[in-house]
Every structure is written in C-alpha cells, then in structure tokens.
Amino acid sequence: MLWVKAFHIIFLVSWYAGLFYLPRLYVHHAMSDDQATRQRLQIMERKLFWFITPWAILTLVFGVWLLSYYDYDSFKSMTWLHIKLALVVPLVLFHIWCGKLMLAFRNASNPHSHVWFRWFNEFPMLLLIAIVLLVVLRPSF
DSSP: OHHHHHHHHHHHHHHHHHHHHHHHHHHHHHHOOOHHHHHHHHHHHHHHHHHHHHHHHHHHHHHHHHHTTSOHHHHHTOHHHHHHHHHHHHHHHHHHHHHHHHHHHHTTOOOOOHHHHHHHTTHHHHHHHHHHHHHHHOOOO
16 A cells, blocks of 8 residues: 555656646746747647646546545545545646647637736645645544
C-alpha cells in the first residue's frame, strides 16, 4: 500500500507542476502581440498539456487503487475522504478546461484577458490547499 501511495503522490506532484505552469503560459499568450511568440507559446502549451495528461491519469489510477484497500464500512465513515474525492472532480474539470483553452488559443478564439488567466491560475492552488488539509488532518464531521 505504501508503494501505491508513494506513486500516487509522485504522479500528483507531476500533474500539479504542469497545472501551475500551463495557465501561466496562457497569461503570456494573452498578453502577446507578436505572432512568432504566440506560435512558440502554442507549441509549449500543447506539449505541456499532453505531457501532464498521463500524470493526471496515473494519479487517478493510483488513487482508485488506494481506495481499493479500504473496506466498505471504513470508507463509508470517512467523510473527509468523500470531500477529498469530490474536490478531485473540479480538478479534473480544470485540466479538461485547460485543454479547451489550449485549443482556443490555437484557433485564435481566446475570449479571456491576461488578468482573467492570472485569476484562473489560482484555482488549482485552492483545491490543493483543501485536499492536503483534508488528507493530513482527516477531520471528523
């Protein structure tokens, strides 16, 4: 079980590194007026998105594997874990949204400003704080 947990954390950290950086690329892309810079950023965005996608999938696979170690009665009583799992859903949706934004930039149809992307970039951090606090503190509700 500890090996599974270790790999779950490793893949999560790798996924999150990309989720923190990708919206920063979008900030620069939204600010750029230079065509060569925009093309370079499109390449970087595409490569980063597809680089972190396997880490996201492996994070989820190893997370489900970890869940398989719990018996049903234990799992039922772990409200903190239910909340954590509920927070994973918006994280996955954020990842998918990043992919849609990448395509919008590629199609020159991005409707957002660099300021919007600066705020967008903060969302995964809020989820990370909540998830880590739940996992470490395991509050009883």
